[in-house]
Amino acid sequence: MFDAITRTLRRLGSRTVNTLWRMGVATRFFGLTLLHSGTAFRRPQLILKEIFSTGVLSLIIIVVSGLFVGMVLGLQGYQTLQTYGSEEALGILVALSLVRELGPVVAALLFASRAGSAITAEIGLMKATEQLAAMEMMAVDPVARVVAPKFWGAVISMPLLAAMFSAMGIFGGYLVGVVLIGVDEGSFWSQMQAAVDVREDVMNGVIKSVVFGVAVTIIALFEGYDAPPTAEGVSRATTRTVVTSSLAILALDFVLTAIMFRGV
Amino acid sequence: MERTTIDLWVGIFVAAGIAALLFLAMKVGNFGGFQAASTYSVQASFDNIGGLKARAPVKSAGVVVGRVSEIRFDNERFQAVAVLTLDQSFAFPKDTSASIMTSGLLGEQYIALDAGAEETMLAEGDALKITQGAVVLENLIGQFLYSKSEEEAAALDGQ
Numbered sequence: 001m002f003d004a005i006t007r008t009l010r011r012l013g014s015r016t017v018n019t020l021w022r023m024g025v026a027t028r029f030f031g032l033t034l035l036h037s038g039t040a041f042r043r044p045q046l047i048l049k050e051i052f053s054t055g056v057l058s059l060i061i062i063v064v065s066g067l068f069v070g071m072v073l074g075l076q077g078y079q080t081l082q083t084y085g086s087e088e089a090l091g092i093l094v095a096l097s098l099v100r101e102l103g104p105v106v107a108a109l110l111f112a113s114r115a116g117s118a119i120t121a122e123i124g125l126m127k128a129t130e131q132l133a134a135m136e137m138m139a140v141d142p143v144a145r146v147v148a149p150k151f152w153g154a155v156i157s158m159p160l161l162a163a164m165f166s167a168m169g170i171f172g173g174y175l176v177g178v179v180l181i182g183v184d185e186g187s188f189w190s191q192m193q194a195a196v197d198v199r200e201d202v203m204n205g206v207i208k209s210v211v212f213g214v215a216v217t218i219i220a221l222f223e224g225y226d227a228p229p230t231a232e233g234v235s236r237a238t239t240r241t242v243v244t245s246s247l248a249i250l251a252l253d254f255v256l257t258a259i260m261f262r263g264v
Numbered sequence: 265m266e267r268t269t270i271d272l273w274v275g276i277f278v279a280a281g282i283a284a285l286l287f288l289a290m291k292v293g294n295f296g297g298f299q300a301a302s303t304y305s306v307q308a309s310f311d312n313i314g315g316l317k318a319r320a321p322v323k324s325a326g327v328v329v330g331r332v333s334e335i336r337f338d339n340e341r342f343q344a345v346a347v348l349t350l351d352q353s354f355a356f357p358k359d360t361s362a363s364i365m366t367s368g369l370l371g372e373q374y375i376a377l378d379a380g381a382e383e384t385m386l387a388e389g390d391a392l393k394i395t396q397g398a399v400v401l402e403n404l405i406g407q408f409l410y411s412k413s414e415e416e417a418a419a420l421d422g423q
């Protein structure tokens with residue numbers, strides 16, 4: 001009995017210490033990445049390549065899902081608003097929910113599973129095949145050469161992807177609401193413009209997407225860098241990246257929303 | 265992949281992203297919407313502004329002619345003061361009245377200006393004399409119940 005209690009407590013303690021330790025290492029890793037960003041900015045070609053692999057290659061999934069999310073919002077919103085005779089407010093509903101919440105959050109979730117997992121797998125595999133160690137042997141800092149460009153590439157891509165997601169979503173809502181169902185086009189746009197504030201809504205959405213971009217990227221990079229150098233270790237790290245960053249996005253979103261839209 | 269191809273694609277990507285941001289700012293938001301180059305502001309005091317918020321539209325005959333730029337509380341007269349920023353191209357007589365209206369049954373609140381008949385026009389810093397505050401639903405119901413009970417009392421007296 002006594003033994004069982006101490007064993008449970010010991011396991012809990014070791015879990016806590018491990019988690020704290022990992023968080024500490026991740027934070028130091030984040031600091032190290034920022035510190036070694038100089039090389040990446042002196043060689044923008046490295047960052048451009050990462051923008052290509054994280055941003056451009058995620059375009060299709062972002063644009064298509066944005067369009068469909070907007071179309072579904074248009075359909076569902078119309079059904080509900082119609083019962084109150086205010087289907088002209090469809091523009092407000094679609095635009096505000098996309099710009100404030102769905103754009104940054106869903107784009108970040110897609111980004112985590114599309115680009116984050118790829119980052120983890122790539123760095124994990126580079127570690128498993130001892131490419132990172134080889135770089136160190138050649139006196140090339142792998143954090144400066146591999147990690148920092150990936151970080152900045154992803155952080156630059158993320159807000160642009162979120163903006164495209166929102167824009168496509170609003171276009172999808174327009175397609176369903178105005179073109180398909182026949183909500184008045186003038187009031188769709190004018191009510192939207194009256195309700196959406198550039199600083200309050202659009203800018204806050206951009207800030208959110210930047211924060212999500214940093215969180216997803218740093219989780220993905222750290223998981224890859226920290227992965228056990230085996231096939232199984234890389235696969236587990238990839239899974240952990242997607243799970244952890246999805247949870248981090250949703251938790252951060254709540255905190256940011258509470259700070260940004262408290263007064264509204 | 266070729267370096268020039270990557271450059272091209274990244275260029276397209278960044279341009280599309282910036283275009284999306286501009287679309288959100290211009291077409292979806294109100295950046296470049298009602299933003300008159302030259303404006304003048306007048307004040308209007310209300311007993312009750314209801315749910316009126318800063319940036320609410322000011323309309324005359326249903327046309328947006330300005331926006332509410334500021335709402336504050338006048339601690340001497342215990343009234344709400346709304347500062348209306350009006351487009352310079354619209355001039356209103358001095359005895360114009362302002363009232364707080366609601367668009368639709370549950371819609372947003374706005375200030376409606378009813379032009380008066382005086383010769384002189386409103387100028388920067390003027391105050392609107394005749395105002396009509398927001399209709400408070402509770403007061404309306406109270407009044408209705410009060411008049412209803414009066415009616416019933418009168419009917420009982422008549423019997």
